[in-house]
Amino acid sequence: MSHGTPEPMPELKTLNFLIGNWYSEGEVSATSKEPVIKIKGTDKYEWVLDDSFILHSVDVIMGDEKIKVIEIIGYDKGNNKYILRSFNNQGSITEMQAQLDTESVLLITGDKMRSKLSVHSDSNYMTAHWEKSEDGITWFPWMDMNFK
Numbered sequence: 001m002s003h004g005t006p007e008p009m010p011e012l013k014t015l016n017f018l019i020g021n022w023y024s025e026g027e028v029s030a031t032s033k034e035p036v037i038k039i040k041g042t043d044k045y046e047w048v049l050d051d052s053f054i055l056h057s058v059d060v061i062m063g064d065e066k067i068k069v070i071e072i073i074g075y076d077k078g079n080n081k082y083i084l085r086s087f088n089n090q091g092s093i094t095e096m097q098a099q100l101d102t103e104s105v106l107l108i109t110g111d112k113m114r115s116k117l118s119v120h121s122d123s124n125y126m127t128a129h130w131e132k133s134e135d136g137i138t139w140f141p142w143m144d145m146n147f148k
Contacts, residue, residue, distance in 0.1 A: 009052075009075050009077070011075045011077070011080075011082075012051075012052075012053075012054070012073075012074070012075045012082075013051075014100060014103065015054060015073065015082070015106070017104065017119045018045040018054065018056075018126075019045050019046060019047065019054070020044075020045060021042065021043075021044050022042065022043040022044070022045075022126070022147040022148065023042060023147070023148045024039070024040070024041055024042060024043045024058075024060060024145055024146070024147050025038075025039060025040045025041075025145070025146055026038075026039045026128075026143060026144050026145035026146055027039060027143065027144060028062065028142065028143050029140075029141045029142055029143065029144070037062055037063040038062075038063065039060050039061070039062050039143070039145065040060060040061055041058065041059050041060025041061055041067075042058075042059050042060070043056065043057070043058050043060075043147060044056070044057045048072075052074070053072050053073060053074050054072070054073040054074075055070065055071070055072060055073075056069075056070070056071040056072075056073060056084075056086075057069070057070055057071075058070075058071070066089070067088060067089065067090075068088065068089040069086050069087065069088045069089070070086065070087055071084055071085065071086035071087075072084070072085050072086075073098075079097075080099075081097045081098065081099055082097065082098040082099065082106075083095070083096075083097060084096040084097070084098060084108065094110060094111075095110065095111075096108050096109060096110035096113075097109055097110075101116075104118060104119040104120075104121075105117070105118050105119075106118075112132055112133050112134065112136065113130060113131065113132050113133070113142065114130070114131050114133075114139070115128050115129065115130045115131070116128070116129050124148065125146070125147065125148055126146070126147040127144070127145065127146055127147070128143070128144070128145040128147070129141075129143075129144055130142040130143040130144070130145070
């Protein structure tokens with residue numbers, strides 16, 4: 001029986017580009033009922049539990065509201081997908097799945113939402129374009145984020 005530290009899954013290591021502290025800003029798109037909502041704050045991605053998972057911590061202001069989120073990112077070998085579970089300071093729990101489209105583009109899907117997270121060539125800049133859908137067929141812009 002080995003008591004050494006297990007090797008992290010190589011599939012999860014492909015998300016190493018996320019690791020670090022990011023200044024984040026963006027906006028929630030306007031709707032017929034709501035104006036644009038500005039977002040500013042920080043996102044932090046770090047390896048946890050012997051590099052078996054990634055902990056994503058969000059601390060932002062959305063409009064006038066303080067939003068804090070913790071998200072755990074793991075890898076499900078059976079389904080060949082990343083699993084993202086997040087919990088926020090308003091008591092909401094969200095589960096999403098993700099797949100690498102290319103080595104620098106992560107496609108994230110959840111219940112009536114999806115995102116394309118792109119790392120730019122110098123790896124010091126990321127963007128995320130989020131969309132929402134009521135029916136899973138017609139998609140509308142939801143949020144655009146920039147990370148430096």
